[in-house]
Amino acid sequence: MNILDLLASLLFDHTIRTVALGTATLGIVSGVLGSFAVLRKQSLLGDALSHAALPGVALAYMLTGSKSSLVLMLGAGVAGVLAILLLVGITTRTPLKEDSVLGIVLSVFFGLGLMLLTFLQRNPDARQAGLNTFLFGQAATLLTRDVLTMAVFGGLALLLALAFWKEFKLLSFDRDFGASLGLPMGAMDILLTTLLVVAVVIGLQAVGVVLMSAMLVAPGAAARQWTDNLGRMTLLSALFGAVAGVAGALVSSLGSGLSTGPVIVLCISLIVLISLTLAPNRGLLWNSLRQWRTRRRLRSDVVLENLYQMSSQHADPTHPHAVAALEAVSGSGAVRRSLQDLQHRGLVAPHANGQWALTPQGVALAQRQQQAAKPAEERRHD
Amino acid sequence: MTSAQIEIQLIGMVVAAACALPGVFLVLRGMAMMSDAISHTVLLGIVLSFFVLDDLESPWLILGAAAMGLVTVSLTELLNRTKLVKHDAAIGLVFPALFSLAVILISRFARGVHLDNDAVLLGELAFAPFDRLMLFGTLLPRSLVVMGTILLINLVFITAFYKELKLATFDAGLAAALGFSPALIHYGLMGLVSFTAVGAFDAVGSILVVAFMVAPAAGAYLLTDKLKRMLAYSVALGALGALGGYWMAHLLDANIAGSMATIIGILFLLCLLFAPQRGLLASSTRRRRQRWEFAQTMLTIHLLHHEGTPEAKVENRLDHLHDHLRWAPAFAHGVVQRADERGLVQLENGSLHLTEAGRGLARTMLADRR
Numbered sequence: 001m002n003i004l005d006l007l008a009s010l011l012f013d014h015t016i017r018t019v020a021l022g023t024a025t026l027g028i029v030s031g032v033l034g035s036f037a038v039l040r041k042q043s044l045l046g047d048a049l050s051h052a053a054l055p056g057v058a059l060a061y062m063l064t065g066s067k068s069s070l071v072l073m074l075g076a077g078v079a080g081v082l083a084i085l086l087l088v089g090i091t092t093r094t095p096l097k098e099d100s101v102l103g104i105v106l107s108v109f110f111g112l113g114l115m116l117l118t119f120l121q122r123n124p125d126a127r128q129a130g131l132n133t134f135l136f137g138q139a140a141t142l143l144t145r146d147v148l149t150m151a152v153f154g155g156l157a158l159l160l161a162l163a164f165w166k167e168f169k170l171l172s173f174d175r176d177f178g179a180s181l182g183l184p185m186g187a188m189d190i191l192l193t194t195l196l197v198v199a200v201v202i203g204l205q206a207v208g209v210v211l212m213s214a215m216l217v218a219p220g221a222a223a224r225q226w227t228d229n230l231g232r233m234t235l236l237s238a239l240f241g242a243v244a245g246v247a248g249a250l251v252s253s254l255g256s257g258l259s260t261g262p263v264i265v266l267c268i269s270l271i272v273l274i275s276l277t278l279a280p281n282r283g284l285l286w287n288s289l290r291q292w293r294t295r296r297r298l299r300s301d302v303v304l305e306n307l308y309q310m311s312s313q314h315a316d317p318t319h320p321h322a323v324a325a326l327e328a329v330s331g332s333g334a335v336r337r338s339l340q341d342l343q344h345r346g347l348v349a350p351h352a353n354g355q356w357a358l359t360p361q362g363v364a365l366a367q368r369q370q371q372a373a374k375p376a377e378e379r380r381h382d
Numbered sequence: 383m384t385s386a387q388i389e390i391q392l393i394g395m396v397v398a399a400a401c402a403l404p405g406v407f408l409v410l411r412g413m414a415m416m417s418d419a420i421s422h423t424v425l426l427g428i429v430l431s432f433f434v435l436d437d438l439e440s441p442w443l444i445l446g447a448a449a450m451g452l453v454t455v456s457l458t459e460l461l462n463r464t465k466l467v468k469h470d471a472a473i474g475l476v477f478p479a480l481f482s483l484a485v486i487l488i489s490r491f492a493r494g495v496h497l498d499n500d501a502v503l504l505g506e507l508a509f510a511p512f513d514r515l516m517l518f519g520t521l522l523p524r525s526l527v528v529m530g531t532i533l534l535i536n537l538v539f540i541t542a543f544y545k546e547l548k549l550a551t552f553d554a555g556l557a558a559a560l561g562f563s564p565a566l567i568h569y570g571l572m573g574l575v576s577f578t579a580v581g582a583f584d585a586v587g588s589i590l591v592v593a594f595m596v597a598p599a600a601g602a603y604l605l606t607d608k609l610k611r612m613l614a615y616s617v618a619l620g621a622l623g624a625l626g627g628y629w630m631a632h633l634l635d636a637n638i639a640g641s642m643a644t645i646i647g648i649l650f651l652l653c654l655l656f657a658p659q660r661g662l663l664a665s666s667t668r669r670r671r672q673r674w675e676f677a678q679t680m681l682t683i684h685l686l687h688h689e690g691t692p693e694a695k696v697e698n699r700l701d702h703l704h705d706h707l708r709w710a711p712a713f714a715h716g717v718v719q720r721a722d723e724r725g726l727v728q729l730e731n732g733s734l735h736l737t738e739a740g741r742g743l744a745r746t747m748l749a750d751r752r
């Protein structure tokens with residue numbers, strides 16, 4: 001199947017289109033809300049929340065006997081909020097560190113959920129609501145109805161995020177300042193975290209518990225590399241989430257054994273990798289290029305200075321010297337390379353017999369550099 | 383009890399004890415979530431080792447899988463060191479990616495070789511007695527042998543490097559200055575965590591490994607300040623949770639590992655509430671007592687301030703405390719009654735008089751302030 005067929009299936013294949021719409025919705029919602037989580041160092045909160053939802057799902061089913069996704073989502077939401085209350089309560093009242101409490105809440109809630117679900121599964125009616133769905137998600141079976149539910153809840157969450165944009169921004173960057181303005185930062189914290197729960201809950205069905213955490217961290221972490229502006233970062237994060245969702249849905253439609261959730265996670269991970277290496281300013285590639293350039297510049301500056309020093313012993317500062325002599329003084333094998341760089345900048349010129357000399361511009365620059373270095377030099381001798 | 387039941391309980395306790403030991407250091411060093419990351423990514427180690435060895439029973443599989451735990455730690459640190467993302471985000475980026483890769487590899491290439499995702503994630507302790515191994519002339523459950531060995535390795539490692547681990551945990555700077563390589567201790571510990579996670583995998587699944595590692599250690603941390611005791615309590619809590627969990631699972635006919643994690647969670651909750659020093663109950667009692675004591679001191683200072691002055695008749699009256707100290711009448715009564723019992727004040731017809739002890743207390747507190 002080539003890429004055009006794949007895109008065509010996105011438009012015309014009902015199932016693939018529905019799945020892609022669902023995962024794109026999820027990507028947008030978790031991308032926006034995840035941005036805040038990443039900025040607030042709560043990247044692992046999504047992980048804990050998605051695991052903690054399991055007993056909520058089980059209990060909702062036990063209490064109502066209904067397997068409608070709305071009921072189960074409600075149960076998951078309640079469990080998520082309870083998990084957060086426990087998390088905050090224990091972290092503030094005991095000397096335990098936050099990550100220990102995260103680990104406990106995550107795993108014990110999950111254990112409880114697992115126990116309840118297996119207990120339920122003695123009842124044959126419950127058997128189809130298998131664990132696998134919950135663990136890995138079943139994006140491939142998303143129905144239009146499910147996508148609508150996701151879109152409504154996700155849309156509401158996004159609207160709230162937009163309405164409280166200023167407050168959330170203050171919460172993420174300068175909580176104390178926000179509080180000094182008289183804004184209810186505690187309430188905002190609760191609201192933002194609740195929205196995070198909403199994102200987790202609508203994602204569970206599509207990508208499952210285990211991978212939902214990635215959807216909250218990765219788009220925001222990738223977007224952070226490209227911009228310092230919160231608005232742009234959030235938009236970019238939503239875009240990355242959506243692209244990963246659609247790409248994941250398409251790729252997983254290609255073959256059996258390619259579950260949608262894991263494929264989406266790999267797609268978003270690829271976006272993160274690209275962002276980490278290629279993003280301008282922050283990206284690793286530009287960073288090392290910048291370092292390499294600085295090093296090269298410093299090396300040629302040393303050669304320039306040495307050439308000037310050597311020439312100063314003659315009356316003429318443009319007196320030529322052999323490369324070997326320069327190498328001996330500079331103690332570096334890259335002298336020829338540096339000379340070429342300097343020639344390129346018009347600071348040195350080759351002479352007969354492989355010798356090199358400063359040009360008038362080179363002399364001027366070397367003098368300037370020596371002047372600039374002098375005060376520091378003198379201070380050091382004091 | 384049948385012998386299978388006894389074996390399951392024994393395996394559960396050994397798994398819990400083996401996990402609880404390295405868990406103590408994870409909790410103390412603030413690295414509990416690394417156990418979550420490692421327990422997920424060892425799955426990729428198992429899959430890749432399986433592709434190489436083509437044998438799910440090979441002991442080398444454990445080594446390969448544990449190596450993936452160390453790869454996870456290194457990748458997280460590598461990402462962290464670029465300063466492009468924060469530490470928690472680094473964890474949250476690395477392990478889902480590796481885990482997803484593992485899930486795809488399993489469902490695409492390793493179907494039907496007893497390596498399906500459910501089993502690996504959730505474990506099934508109930509089947510443990512059926513998988514047996516010939517050792518010393520008897521057939522022993524494989525998990526018991528594997529986890530027993532890992533428990534032993536953990537014990538030996540922690541005993542051998544106790545001093546180093548302790549120092550590196552509580553004073554990393556001093557440890558480095560004394561010439562213990564923090565990196566070596568860090569990776570040693572992470573190796574231990576990885577090994578234990580791989581071993582416990584079969585029995586309790588990857589997610590519940592976190593419960594077995596973190597919850598007993600955190601409970602033990604609330605009970606004591608001493609490292610040795612914390613290690614012992616952690617093992618005890620884990621083993622107790624395993625026992626209780628088995629019987630709850632038996633009662634409900636539910637997943638054994640899930641029940642064990644639940645009981646371990648309940649034990650943690652009990653520590654959280656009732657721990658003698660750090661428990662919520664103890665600290666709220668302490669806060670309440672401090673509040674009363676502070677109020678009594680306030681009272682003596684107030685009385686001393688007005689003692690012998692003309693306004694003392696008005697100020698030093700029980701019903702005046704409401705105006706002056708903004709105390710509700712019931713609270714004021716409580717404070718006066720407690721102060722009376724302690725022999726700090728005397729109440730006569732609604733007027734308050736300091737005793738010698740009360741005067742002394744007020745003077746000491748005022749002197750301390752200066």
